Amino acid sequence: MVKNNFFSFEEALKRIEEILKQLENKELDLEEAINLYEEGLKLIHFCEEKLKNARTRIEVILKDKEGFKLENLDKAYELFKNGSR
């Protein structure tokens, strides 16, 4: 997953909802409707990937935790320092 940092899952979802709202407009051009649909499909796929990756990452984190060592606390600490600001 290389470029997924450009826009987040939530932004994508918001865009999907926007697309859905636009698709409800009966006056919409067919051409445009198809474009929106395509974009929607791609975004949904993008989100699915994101979620799949998230689940994978959670599993990795949980596994890591089992074999967690104290040395890892450095990392935790840094996370903490960054997070608490």
Added chain:
Amino acid sequence: MVKNNFFSFEEALKRIEEILKQLENKELDLEEAINLYEEGLKLIHFCEEKLKNARTRIEVILKDKEGFKLENLDKAYELFKNGSR
């Protein structure tokens, strides 16, 4: 499909309905009636072509989606960026 941007599908549909209404007027000139009919038929044909293209494009999109890869997210991203403006 080169010049289909000049007038939209919906405009064509509206025009056809207009033609139908005009044709219902029995006092209409024969000459004009035939011209209207010709125009109507051509517009219908135009719409049919449009729809055929739309159908094909949707099919391509759907097929694409099956073989959707993460690389395609670049495209999705661009769509998203453009779309969200």
Added chain:
Amino acid sequence: MVKNNFFSFEEALKRIEEILKQLENKELDLEEAINLYEEGLKLIHFCEEKLKNARTRIEVILKDKEGFKLENLDKAYELFKNGSR
């Protein structure tokens, strides 16, 4: 059909109806009656031809439509533009 633009089917019909009204007048000169009758006959024939031509033209249009190509959309577009005014 060269001079059919001079008067339309409907004008011809109107003229025929006028002739009919004149022919109903018992005081009418025989000479004139015959002239009117001749004119009427010719107009009726003219109208018949017009209708026949119309049918033929419609058939041609329909056939055209089968072999309709996208290039023809230019024409359809112009028809549409003129028509919608």
Added chain:
Amino acid sequence: MVKNNFFSFEEALKRIEEILKQLENKELDLEEAINLYEEGLKLIHFCEEKLKNARTRIEVILKDKEGFKLENLDKAYELFKNGSR
């Protein structure tokens, strides 16, 4: 038929009726009666000729109509133009 435009069929008929009325008057001069008779007969003959011509003309018109050609529309048109005034 050169001078038939000088007086019409109907005028001739009227004259005949007049003649008949005069002839039926018993006081009429013999001389005059004969003159009237002669005139009457001639007028009747004139009318007969007229009717014969009319018959022939109608037949021609009807025959014409069968072989009606588009070129004749010019004539029909002129008739129409004159007639509609």
Added chain:
Amino acid sequence: MVKNNFFSFEEALKRIEEILKQLENKELDLEEAINLYEEGLKLIHFCEEKLKNARTRIEVILKDKEGFKLENLDKAYELFKNGSR
């Protein structure tokens, strides 16, 4: 018979009737009576001639009519013109 044009059939008849009236007068001179009578006779003869001529003329007119030519219409017309005044 030279002078029969001077007076018509009807005038002749009238003269005869006059003669008759004179002849009824018993006092009438024989000579005069005879003169009158003779005049009467002559007049009757005149009338008979007239009648004969008339008959012949009627027949001729009828015959003429059979062989009626268009040129005769001129004459008929003139007759008509004069007659209708």
Added chain:
Amino acid sequence: MVKNNFFSFEEALKRIEEILKQLENKELDLEEAINLYEEGLKLIHFCEEKLKNARTRIEVILKDKEGFKLENLDKAYELFKNGSR
């Protein structure tokens, strides 16, 4: 246990609670949620480790002319028993 002095158990617990509060926000970014989750899990693990290794140290503060001295309890008892206090 090397770096556990960088942040206290209490701070870690506080951070965990903070993370929990943030995670209760349903609108949270997925990405961020997972990061928080990872951080939280690591901190929990850190705390558990800390607790597992916990041991109580007891010392007695002794005051003399030079200042303060820490002694273990047994020795302190002895010193006190010997009547120096």
Added chain:
Amino acid sequence: MKYLEETKIGVKEKEKLYFTVKEVTQNLKDLIERNFSVLWIEGEIANLRYSQNGNIYFNLIEEEASLKSIIFNSQKEVTIAPYLKDGLKVLCWGRLNFYTRSGECYFIVRRVEPLGKGILTLKKEELIKKYKPLFDPNRKKSIPVYPKKIALITSLFGAALQDFLKISKNRWEVEILIYPVRVQGEGAEKEIVQAIKDINTHFSDVEVIVITRGGGSFEDLAPFYTEDIILGVKESKIPVVSAVGHEVDYTICDLIADKRCATPTAAAEEVIPAKEEVLYRLSLYQKKINQLLEIIVSRREKKLYEAKIELENKNPFKVVQSLEKRIKDLSYRLNLEMEKYLGFKEKKLWEIKNLFRKRHPQENIRILEEKLKFFKNRLFYSIKSCYLEKEKRLESLEKLLSSFSPLNVLRRGYSIVKSYPEGKIIRKAKEVKEGKLLEIYLSKGKLLVEVKKVEE
């Protein structure tokens, strides 16, 4: 005093000869209540009785003196009430009230302290009263929940230390510094205050100071009721926990400390968190964090799924299909309309044609021909009748004429004689001469004769 009162009356007497009872009692009330607001009175309880409304009535006596006293039910101190009995020496706090209705003075008692022990308690009250702001709960420092280092101020040989250490073992990773002090006897409070000071100065990383000792007599606990303790504890920057004395009695030290525990054991439990508890809490946290993440992720999965379904519902394929149907419909309608239009025109033309056919001039011609024929017949007939008329008339005239003919007499044998060639009718013989030619008309034919002889 007596003199003063007399003078006062004297002044008033100048104005008034006598007082009403009301005036006197009112003056007495003012006098008493103004001069004795709130006061402590020491005495012995006598004639103690409990009223039905909960008020307690008794007399405070000392030798021959007696003061009527009331403890109102609403102001009754619950703890002391059961211990009151006649003969008990007490110190009462309250105010004097003069009742004008009965003319009696009552001591309204608000607080009762048994004498002896009661004096120390009074002292405690006085200290509390004096340092009241220091006891404000809002001033108290919070005790760290997970302290790493705590200091214990106590006697090295007391049971309290043992109790405390026993609990603290295996409870939490904590460093306990013991600062040995005396916890009873003269000057013990000074040692304790010094300990607090030392720890604050030299062991600033200590997070909690615990001052503790077991229960004992009131005298044993005396150091913990001192002003020094109040000031010492107050000065500490490190939060102080006090666990001194009995469970029921609060010492001054208990009151001034940031936290009070009933016993050393309780203090250990309070100050040092239990390992299991924290572990349990951590496991709860872990559960919760997993749950929250699951909620977040599954919520998104659900949302995404719904969006996917919705998008699928809005698949333009459906639009295309409906548009295709519409176009088909339009196409059909267009052809139908055109057919209708042409049909209409054709029908109209056909109707007109029919009408026109009826107006064919052939009919006119036929009528005219017939008329003409009729005229012709009439013409023939009329000329014929004209001719015949004339002929008939002529014939009748002819007949008439012949009937009038003068020659008719001839048939009877008469003749007419005319001169010849003059043709003059001869009526008399003398009109002629011999040899003259005469014409003789007979009934049939005529004769030409010569006159032979004339006879008159």
